[in-house]
Structures are given as structure tokens and as C-alpha cells.
Amino acid sequence: MTRASAAEQPVRVGLFGLLGSGNLGNDGSLEAVLGHLRAEHPDAPVDALCGGPEVVTDRYGIPATRLHWYRGEYRTASRAGAIAGKGLGKLVDAVRTAAWVRRHDVVIVPGMGVLEATLPLRPWGFPYALFLLCASGRLFGTRVALVGVGAAPIGNRPTRTLVRWSARLAAYRSYRDAQSRDAMRKMGVRTVRDKVYPDLAFALPTPPSPSPDEPSGPPNTPGTVCVGVMDFHGGNDDRARAEEIHRRYLDGTTRFVRALVEEGRPVRLLTGDACDAPVVTAILEAVGSPLVTAAEVASLADLMKETAAAGSVVATRYHNLVCALKTSTPTLALSYAAKSDALMAEMGLAAYCHPAREVDADRLLAQFRELERRSAELRRTLTERNGAAARRLADQFAELTAAVFPRTARTTADTLTDTTTHTNTTPHTHASTHTHAQSLRETP
Incomplete structure (x- = not known):
């Protein structure tokens, strides 16, 4: 060849x-x-x-x-x-x-x-x-x-x-x-x-919020709270007390859901992995109320439809949080790792984190009520942060192309160079990205 x-x-x-x-x-x-x-x-x-x-x-x-x-x-x-x-x-x-x-x-x-x-x-x-x-x-x-x-x-x-x-x-x-x-x-x-x-x-594309009379979407009852649960047993260094951590997480989350139901709030349980199903079953059986339902989700798009229809979200799994934040829904994190805290801080919700290892239902309720009190303000913040995230990810994909698709990157560079010959400008941004990508390939 x-x-x-x-x-x-x-x-x-x-x-x-x-x-x-x-x-x-x-x-x-x-x-x-x-x-x-x-x-x-x-x-x-x-x-x-x-x-x-x-x-x-x-x-x-x-x-x-x-x-x-x-x-x-x-x-x-x-x-x-x-x-x-x-x-x-x-x-x-x-x-x-x-x-x-x-x-x-x-x-x-x-x-x-x-x-x-x-x-x-x-x-x-x-x-x-x-x-x-x-x-x-x-x-x-x-x-x-x-x-x-x-x-x-x-x-x-x-x-x-x-x-x-x-x-x-x-x-x-x-x-x-x-x-x-x-x-x-x-x-x-x-x-x-x-x-x-x-x-x-x-x-990923953000789904539009469903209309209240939409027949096929998730329940859109005003005041619905999505609660994302997880089959949580702690981290890699918690194996010796994994069952204790799980029991404390499940008990605290169940008490929180029960308190919402006692106030007449509809609760929609979300998962993020097939292994989370037993936690959903345990909460449904413990609370025993028709106000608590479980969503059937097969993708992040499904999760985003659920969170977009909710008034607020309390979630554990990282990508449950991502989906809620991406739909600009006020969100409280049951944080099991520093990555959740970092995500919430990046999106302007650092104050709304609660440790998954030590779920205190009373304190969680107090944080939740504060979250809802600031709902309108937080939605505006999340909308702004989502716009910034979309722009940065466009840069990520451009850098990825320059780094690992070299023939494509060279073609793009040649096109830009031809264009600047006629416009008398210099593509500084692309040149720096290509140089950066080349450096990455040369650095072990």
C-alpha cells in the first residue's frame, strides 16, 4: 500500500x-x-x-x-x-x-x-x-x-x-x-x-421537561421528589464494616423517604445500576405507601426525563447527580466519594452534600428544606453552569481529535491555514491545541 x-x-x-x-x-x-x-x-x-x-x-x-x-x-x-x-x-x-x-x-x-x-x-x-x-x-x-x-x-x-x-x-x-x-x-x-x-x-442531549398531561412520561406531579438510591456498602477500604455501612445508609434513606411521604410528598425512586434493585424493594416494603413509586430506567436519557419532571432530587450515584444537575433540577447529594463533592461544588451546590456513610434523616431533611427554599435561585445557577460545561466539552472533543486522530487534525490544520491565508489571521487556538496534543503523545 x-x-x-x-x-x-x-x-x-x-x-x-x-x-x-x-x-x-x-x-x-x-x-x-x-x-x-x-x-x-x-x-x-x-x-x-x-x-x-x-x-x-x-x-x-x-x-x-x-x-x-x-x-x-x-x-x-x-x-x-x-x-x-x-x-x-x-x-x-x-x-x-x-x-x-x-x-x-x-x-x-x-x-x-x-x-x-x-x-x-x-x-x-x-x-x-x-x-x-x-x-x-x-x-x-x-x-x-x-x-x-x-x-x-x-x-x-x-x-x-x-x-x-x-x-x-x-x-x-x-x-x-x-x-x-x-x-x-x-x-x-x-x-x-x-x-x-x-x-x-x-x-448528552437534555430532554425537554414533559408537559403535565403527557401520557407516556414519568409522573409530573408538582412537588415530586426523585430519590436516587444505591446498593452502597462503602469503599475498597471499608470491607470489614461493609454491612454496617449498608444498614446505616438504608435505614437513613428509608427514614428520609418516610418523612417526605408523611408530608404528602410523592417520591420517585431512581437507580443507576442493576445491582441497586434490592435497595428499591427494601424501601418500598418499609414505607408501604402508594406515594412511593420506582422508575424503570435503562439509560441516562431515561434518568434525565425523570429528574426534569421532578421538583427536586436527592441522589447517591454519581451519574444520578449528573443527570439531575444537567436538567437544572435542585439537587442534594448523598455523597459517597470526593468526586460527588467536587461535582456539586463545580455546579454551585457545594452546600448540599450529605455523607452517604452516615445518613442522618433529620439533618438531611433540614438540608433538603433549605434546598427547596432556594429552588428558583439554584435553577438559574445550574442553567449557567450547564452552558459553561457544554462549551468546555466542545473543547475536550477538539483536543481529543488533535491528539489521537492525527490525520484528521492535520487536515483541519491545513484547512485553517488556507483560510487564514485569505483572511490574514492566525489560528492561535488550534495551533496551541495541536501542539499540546503532540506533547501528550510524547510524554509517558
Whole structure:
């Protein structure tokens, strides 16, 4: 193949992560990146290496391969056969991942908390899979981009080592908040050229608020409170008291919902992952009121429709918060990690965080009433912050193109140069972005 014909070949793009596995936030990040690829790189063939390939193919229309060879990867292995299967799977996955990476020019890890351990996590699970991806990318010259990812300090040494080397081997890194970048810097990754942008889910379209007489939308009763729940057992360092943390979270949240119902307030329970269903069931049974209903959601778009129809939101999962904030609905966070606090502060609602590990229903009610008292003011604040987030994410996607689609970036640069020849201006912004992207590719 000649150099000219090689340059005309479309860039082969892979998407990687725990996608299609039941976590709506992960799938929302995938959807945001797919939207960008289809708009800006429509000729690029795209496929995925992911946790739920059937779901990804059915929902998003792209070919997908299972992330792990061993299907019981995320089940606890107690018998000898299961332990042997997991061990063999690690070796097979190294070969499978390398072969998959080699078929691509670019692999994108779309958002997600891939560089953190704020929930229970074993080093030989996803951290090992991410390391295989990034190491294979460096070996075969495939550009691996960690786009808008979350990171946090990690206490477990093997997990921290795998995460640190994954980040170092990636060709491009950006983060969804400043503390994620700071966490990687403290773990020994050079982050001076890495940038921070809003979570990728802020790039998704915002659904219009349903009209009160809309027959098919979520209930739009004035005063409805959406309460987003989570099967929360603490973080990676809380395993010894996981059940105590869960019981305290469930009891406090249930008391809060019951107090709202006693005031005649309709409550709509939301989830963000398939594993949250038992928490919904427990609250429905404990409260036992027709005022409490459970939403059936299959995407972040569904979540946004629910939050747009609500008067206010109290939520635990990070992307429940994102959906509520994106619809400019006054929101209170049951915060289980620093990322939730950072998100709320970025959107102007820092005062409305409550610790998920120690839910105090009385104090939560007091915070909630203050939130509702300032509802009109907070909606204006959120509308302004959402506009700023959309502009920054446009910059994120432009930088991503310059960093990992070099042929496209060069074509764009040539077009800009031709234009400025006639207009007698200089494209400083694009030039600096391209230089920055080139520097990222050269920095391990």
C-alpha cells in the first residue's frame, strides 16, 4: 500500500470498558463519545471490547467483544475449578486484549472511574484489564486515550501500581475533575499537560421537561421528589464494616423517604445500576405507601426525563447527580466519594452534600428544606453552569481529535491555514491545541 493510500484509510477506533454491564453512567459516557465519533469521524469503523457485548451491539449498533474470556470473572471464586478458571482467564485475556488492540489505530476509554477504587475492587479485575490495554497500545503503537476519566487515591499497593502504569502508558489523558488529576500526580504520573473537563455525560442531549398531561412520561406531579438510591456498602477500604455501612445508609434513606411521604410528598425512586434493585424493594416494603413509586430506567436519557419532571432530587450515584444537575433540577447529594463533592461544588451546590456513610434523616431533611427554599435561585445557577460545561466539552472533543486522530487534525490544520491565508489571521487556538496534543503523545 502506498503512503498516499494509507493516509486515506479511515482511522480504526476501539472503545473499551465495563460497558453494557448494567451501569447507566458507564453507558452514558459511551453514548457521548459515540455521538462525537459519528458526527466528526463518520467514516471511522468503531467496535468495543466491553463487559456486556450483546447489550452494546443491540443498543448502539456496533460490533462488540467480551472483555473477559472467563465468564465468571466478577463472581467470587471459592471452588478449585473456579479459581483455576480465573487464573487461566488472566493468561488468555492478555493474548485476546493484545490481538484486539493491534487491530485498531485508536482505543478510547470513555469516562468512568477507571483510575479509582472508591467502590470495592480487586487488582486482578478491571485494573489488570486496563493495564493490559495500555501496555498493548504502547507495544503495537495504538494510541490509547483515557477521556474524561475519574481517579482517586488508592491504598491497595497492587491496584495502585496497575493504575499508575496504565495512566503512564496511555497516549492521552483527561479527567472529569481537578482532584482526579491531583490523585494521579500524587501517584507518580506526570500530569502537567493533562486537562480537566466536565463529565462526558454533560455532552448528552437534555430532554425537554414533559408537559403535565403527557401520557407516556414519568409522573409530573408538582412537588415530586426523585430519590436516587444505591446498593452502597462503602469503599475498597471499608470491607470489614461493609454491612454496617449498608444498614446505616438504608435505614437513613428509608427514614428520609418516610418523612417526605408523611408530608404528602410523592417520591420517585431512581437507580443507576442493576445491582441497586434490592435497595428499591427494601424501601418500598418499609414505607408501604402508594406515594412511593420506582422508575424503570435503562439509560441516562431515561434518568434525565425523570429528574426534569421532578421538583427536586436527592441522589447517591454519581451519574444520578449528573443527570439531575444537567436538567437544572435542585439537587442534594448523598455523597459517597470526593468526586460527588467536587461535582456539586463545580455546579454551585457545594452546600448540599450529605455523607452517604452516615445518613442522618433529620439533618438531611433540614438540608433538603433549605434546598427547596432556594429552588428558583439554584435553577438559574445550574442553567449557567450547564452552558459553561457544554462549551468546555466542545473543547475536550477538539483536543481529543488533535491528539489521537492525527490525520484528521492535520487536515483541519491545513484547512485553517488556507483560510487564514485569505483572511490574514492566525489560528492561535488550534495551533496551541495541536501542539499540546503532540506533547501528550510524547510524554509517558
